Amino acid sequence: xxxxxxxxxxxxxxxxxxxxxxxxxxxxxxxxxxxxxxxxxxxxxxxxxxxxxxxxxxxxxxxxxxxxxxxxxxxxxxxxxxxxxxxxxxxxxxxxxxxxxxxxxxxxxxxxxxxxxxxxxxxxxxxxxxxxxxxxxxxxxxxxxxxxxxxxxxxxxxxxxxxxxxxxxxxxxxxxxxxxxxxxxxxxxxxxxxxxxxxxxxxxxxxxxxxxxxxxxxxxxxxxxxxxxxxxxxxxxxxxxxxxxxxxxxxxxxxxxxxxxxxxxxxxxxxxxxxxxxxxxxxxxxxxxxxxxxxxxxxxxxxxxxxxxxxxxxxxxxxxxxxxxxxxxxxxxxxxxxxxxxxxxxxxxxxxxxxxxxxxxxxxxxxxxxxxxxxxxxxxxxxxxxxxxxxxxxxxxxxxxxxxxxxxxxxxx
Ligand code: GLV
Ligand code: MN
Ligand code: MN
Numbered sequence: 072x073x074x075x076x077x078x079x080x081x082x083x084x085x086x087x088x089x090x091x092x093x094x095x096x097x098x099x100x101x102x103x104x105x106x107x108x109x110x111x112x113x114x115x116x117x118x119x120x121x122x123x124x125x126x127x128x129x130x131x132x133x134x135x136x137x138x139x140x141x142x143x144x145x146x147x148x149x150x151x152x153x154x155x156x157x158x159x160x161x162x163x164x165x166x167x168x169x170x171x172x173x174x175x176x177x178x179x180x181x182x183x184x185x186x187x188x189x190x191x192x193x194x195x196x197x198x199x200x201x202x203x204x205x206x207x208x209x210x211x212x213x214x215x216x217x218x219x220x221x222x223x224x225x226x227x228x229x230x231x232x233x234x235x236x237x238x239x240x241x242x243x244x245x246x247x248x249x250x251x252x253x254x255x256x257x258x259x260x261x262x263x264x265x266x267x268x269x270x271x272x273x274x275x276x277x278x279x280x281x282x283x284x285x286x287x288x289x290x291x292x293x294x295x296x297x298x299x300x301x302x303x304x305x306x307x308x309x310x311x312x313x314x315x316x317x318x319x320x321x322x323x324x325x326x327x328x329x330x331x332x333x334x335x336x337x338x339x340x341x342x343x344x345x346x347x348x349x350x351x352x353x354x355x356x357x358x359x360x361x362x363x364x365x366x367x368x369x370x371x372x373x374x375x376x377x378x379x380x381x382x383x384x385x386x387x388x389x390x391x392x393x394x395x396x397x398x399x400x401x402x403x404x405x406x407x408x409x410x411x412x413x414x415x416x417x418x419x420x421x422x423x424x425x426x427x428x429x430x431x432x433x434x435x436x437x438x439x440x441x442x443x444x445x446x447x448x449x450x451x452x453x454x455x456x457x458x459x460x461x462x463x464x465x466x467x468x469x470x471x472x473x474x475x476x477x478x479x480x481x482x483x484x
Contacts (some may be wrong), residue, residue, distance in 0.1 A: 073420050073473065076175060076177070076472040078468070080177065081472060085162060085163070085167070085468075089162035089166075091107050093158075094158075097161070097459040099160045102157075102199070103208070104202065104236055108154070111154045115134065116134060116136075118173055119192065122180065124192065125137045129213075132196035132240075133195055133209040133213060133250065135192070137189050138180075138190045140189040140190070141187050145189070145258065146257055147188055147258065148257065148260075148479060150175075151172055151191075152169050152172075153199070154194060155198060159458065160457055161460065163462070167265055173192060174472045186484065187483060187484055188483045190479055193434075195207065195213075197209055198434055203227055207436065208222065210435075210437035214251070214252070214438060214440045214441050219248050219250070260438040260444045265456060267430075267456035267457070268430055268454045270425070271448060277470045278422050278425070278470060279446075280426050280448075281428070281429045281446035283365065283402055283403060283404050283429070284432060284436045285430045285431075286364060286370050286401055287363045288362045288374050289359060289361055290374065291357075291396075292358040292360065292381060292393075294312045294358070295354065295355055295390065295391045295392075296352075297352070298346065298353065300352075311353055312345075312356040312390055315356065316344070319360075319377075320342065326376040326377045326380070334430070335362075335364045336361075336430075339358055344357075360377060362374050367401055374396075378394060400436060403435065403436045405439065405446065406444055408443065409445035410426065412481055413447055416474045416477035420470070420474060427448065451467070
C-alpha cells in the first residue's frame with residue numbers, strides 16, 4: 072500500500088510557518104536568530120512533539136526528532152531541511168523538506184507502520200548565509216566540514232560573533248565540538264526540496280532524483296578608498312570605493328560568462344557602501360560574491376580570475392582590497408542505491424522522475440560527507456525561488472512528501 076499524506080495538514084502548516092516572518096505576507100524573511108527564526112524552530116519542535124518524536128537540540132541549534140525503530144541500535148535514516156529564509160523569500164524553500172518529512176512520518180504512523188531502523192528528522196540551523204556569509208552552518212558543523220573555532224569567530228554585519236549570539240540565546244558558553252557526528256552515524260540522508268530551477272516544471276516531470284550538487288564558493292571583498300565632499304573632490308583626485316566595487320561586480324559577471332563551462336555562475340549579492348550619503352564620495356564598499364559550478368576546476372578557475380581582477384582594479388584605482396574566501400566547497404555525488412530507491416518509489420506512486428543536478432546548495436552537500444545521501448526535488452513554478460512569488464503546487468508537494476514516505480518505509484523496514 073502506498074503512503075497517503077494528509078495534504079490539508081501539510082498545506083496548513085506551510086501557511087502557519089509562512090506567517091512567522093519578519094515581513095508581512097507574501098514575503099517570508101526568517102534570518103538566523105531573528106525572532107521569526109527562533110519562533111519557527113519552536114513551532115516545528117511542537118509539531119514533532121505532537122507526533123511523539125523524541126526531540127534533541129544540539130549546541131548550535133540543529134533539531135533532531137527521532138521516531139524510534141524496533142531495533143534502535145541500528146543507524147537511523149535521516150531526512151530534513153531548514154526553516155530559515157533569506158530576506159524577501161517565499162514560503163517553500165526548506166520548509167517543504169521539513170514539513171514534508173513530518174507529513175510522511177504522520178502518514179506512516181497512521182497506517183500502523185513500525186520502522187525497524189529509527190527515522191530521524193533534522194531541522195538544520197542556518198542553511199542560508201544571510202547572517203554570517205556562510206551557508207549550511209548547521210550541516211557544516213554536523214559533518215565536521217567547518218572547524219568549531221572558525222565557526223565561533225564568524226561575525227555578522229554588526230560585528231557580533233556566533234559565540235556571542237549563542238551565549239545570548241542559551242545564556243552560557245557553548246561547546247560546539249559536540250555538534251559533529253561521526254561518519255556512519257546515519258544509514259542514509261534524504262532531503263526533499265523544491266527544485267529552485269525550471270527543469271521539472273518545463274518538462275512536466277513530478278520528481279527529480281538529485282545525482283549531484285554543484286560546488287559553491289563565497290568571496291568576501293572589502294574595498295577601502297578615500298571619502299570626501301561630493302562637490303569639492305575633483306574627479307582626478309578620487310578613490311571611490313563604490314566604483315571599484317562596481318568594476319569588481321562586472322568582472323565577476325564576466326568571469327562566469329566567459330568560463331568554458333555552461334554551469335559557471337557568479338553573483339554579487341551583497342554590496343554595501345559607506346557612508347551612504349548622496350553628497351559624500353563612498354570610502355568603503357563591502358561585497359560578497361557567490362561563485363558556483365558543477366565542475367570544481369571550472370568554479371576554481373572563475374574564482375581565481377575574479378581575485379586577480381580585484382587586484383588589478385584596486386591597483387588601478389588606488390583603492391585597497393582585502394579578500395577572504397568564506398567557503399570553497401567541493402560538489403557532492405549522491406548515492407546510487409538511494410537514487411534507485413527514489414526512482415522506484417516514484418514509479419510505485421505512478422509518478423515520472425528524472426535524474427538531475429542541484430545547482431542550489433543544501434545541507435545534503437555536507438551530509439554526503441558522513442553518510443549515503445540523495446535529494447528528492449519537486450517542481451516549482453517557472454523555477455522561481457528566493458522570491459516571494461516562489462510557488463509549488465499542492466499536487467507537487469503531496470507527490471514529494473509521498474515519495475519521501477515510500478523511500479523512508481523502504482529504508483526503515
Ligand atoms: C541555498 O539557498 C543556495 O543559495 O543555494
Ligand atoms: Mn534558499
Ligand atoms: Mn533551501
